[in-house]
Amino acid sequence: MAAAALGLALAFGGGAGGGVTSAAADIYSHTDADGELYFTNIAPRGAERKKWKKVLVSEPEAGSKASAKRGACVGCDRVPARDMSAERFTRYDVYIYEAAALYQLPPALIRAVMHTESNYDPNVVSGAGAQGLMQLMPGTATEQGVQNAFDPRENILGGARYLRLMANRFSGDLALTAAAYNAGPGAVAKYNNSVPPYRETMAYVARVQERYAMYLAQEQAGKK
Numbered sequence: 001m002a003a004a005a006l007g008l009a010l011a012f013g014g015g016a017g018g019g020v021t022s023a024a025a026d027i028y029s030h031t032d033a034d035g036e037l038y039f040t041n042i043a044p045r046g047a048e049r050k051k052w053k054k055v056l057v058s059e060p061e062a063g064s065k066a067s068a069k070r071g072a073c074v075g076c077d078r079v080p081a082r083d084m085s086a087e088r089f090t091r092y093d094v095y096i097y098e099a100a101a102l103y104q105l106p107p108a109l110i111r112a113v114m115h116t117e118s119n120y121d122p123n124v125v126s127g128a129g130a131q132g133l134m135q136l137m138p139g140t141a142t143e144q145g146v147q148n149a150f151d152p153r154e155n156i157l158g159g160a161r162y163l164r165l166m167a168n169r170f171s172g173d174l175a176l177t178a179a180a181y182n183a184g185p186g187a188v189a190k191y192n193n194s195v196p197p198y199r200e201t202m203a204y205v206a207r208v209q210e211r212y213a214m215y216l217a218q219e220q221a222g223k224k
Contacts, residue, residue: 092114120133133155134160
């Protein structure tokens with residue numbers, strides 16, 4: 001897809017939907033002595049826990065990176081990052097700038113996502129099955145025309161293309177773009193275009209925002 005078809009460059013800001021909420025993801029119900037039924041999304045504590053029943057557990061979009069059931073090994077990768085060399089932070093610059101120019105994205109965003117997803121290691125495979133530098137799910141890789149998710153250039157271009165699509169859908173909002181990349185665009189839409197209240201997604205968005213700001217600051221410092 002040509003860059004022109006993907007819209008203008010991003011202008012990330014703090015839109016109404018961009019804040020990370022701390023709301024609980026589950027819904028609880030309770031019937032009092034008079035037969036009145038109550039619902040809450042705030043997890044009951046202490047003695048109140050016995051009165052309430054969990055009736056809904058919100059889930060990330062099926063097939064997204066946040067949807068994996070990781071069991072007892074929370075956060076474990078099938079193939080963890082092993083490249084801890086300092087050179088990894090600049091090793092893929094040529095592909096990052098190529099992807100940024102092609103899909104009109106800030107290089108700092110691609111770096112922030114790559115850092116958060118794989119720590120710049122092209123061989124990482126997550127517990128959900130996401131692969132490579134930008135941690136593409138197999139279905140997403142196919143949709144973005146990626147034939148080999150472990151090829152750095154293909155992976156970065158595919159991940160940047162998907163980021164561009166998410167940014168277009170959510171009006172360039174950084175938090176929502178990151179949340180959609182992690183939990184799926186359907187999950188963001190489900191919560192009225194706000195960051196879904198999934199712990200993994202909320203933590204992911206916060207890390208991407210922090211690293212995006214860090215890389216922007218580095219770029220500005222380098223221009224002085």
